[in-house]
Amino acid sequence: MSMLTPPGMGGKYRITGDKFPHMRRRPRGRGRIALVLAASAAVLGLLGWGTFQLIGVFVDGGTADAASGPKHCPRPSARPAQVKKVPAPDQIKVNVLNATPREGLAKKTADELKKRGFTIGEVGNAPKTYDKKVKAAGLLLGAPTASGGAFDVLGTQLTGAGTRTDTRKGGDVDLIIGDGFKQLTTPAAASKALATLRAPAPAPAPKC
Template sequence: MSFARVRALVVVGMLAVVALVFVVVALVKDTQGNAGSAQGCPEDWPRADVTLRERKDVRIKVLNATDRPGLAASVGDEFRNRDFQVQKEGNQKKQVDDVAVLRYGPKGVGSAHLLRAYFLNAAAYEYDATREDDVVDVILGNGFRQLATTTEVNQSLGDLGSPVAPPMTCPMPVED
């Protein structure tokens, strides 16, 4: 074996040892081992369910906050066709200028995150810490035109990233 080949093997071996040391140090000194759990949270803060739900597990109410008659019913049907559980359709007297408003509580954080993708991240959030159910109110506003296609939803979810617990809440511990 030539000297150049031995020298190359020694250099590669040293790089492998250094990489192994870095990995071990990173794992031992990891300060984010409890990230995503509620450890260290104040007791009085609500626990937010930040699990990204499947469509079939998301329960919604569709409300029309525009002067367009029948909008809640037609959008509710679109959501049903996409496997969402539509609990109720109706009208809201106060008009909304936004595309949509998503109103939800701590148990609906992951569901609201998914629904935001159907409005291409243009829906406003209204978080209510006192709300007890996992239903998300979808309030359609004057800026609403149509729901996103499946491809657009997938791209939007990629842009949005993972659901995040709202301020003054803690994420629920992840169940294994």
């Protein structure tokens, strides 16, 4: 045994002469290191993408573009509902015309409409164009501007009346009483219909 041989080591580890044994080293876990690096890169990528999403939401006021994800609709503001603007009965001049063979029907109807607040114009028989030719309860005739305004208000007083526009320039409306007419709607029903007509319209939804 050589003096260079450590105590207790003999056999193949015995050192003789000028040659030294080489200890075989175990190879390092290269595969494990590569796996750890790949996992770290994936985690960093997810964190970066999430941060980009949050920045986009706050910068755009709650809206992300199509590339970064779904759009977020802002909350609607607490705006009051819009009340529908319809003319009052006293702002509507009504000509009551009778197209039926029943006498006195135009005056009776005109008197009742006057009690309900309408302004009464001409009262009499319908012209030949409509005389005995209106089969419905009545026909409301007026200028195009009467649509959506005077027609709707006057229509609350008579169920089943049709509407038609002509070339007149004024704001008056003709109520031509037809064969199907029996009576005006009751004051309570007419008031309820008029209140519904004026009911507040819902505030428009926000556009996303």
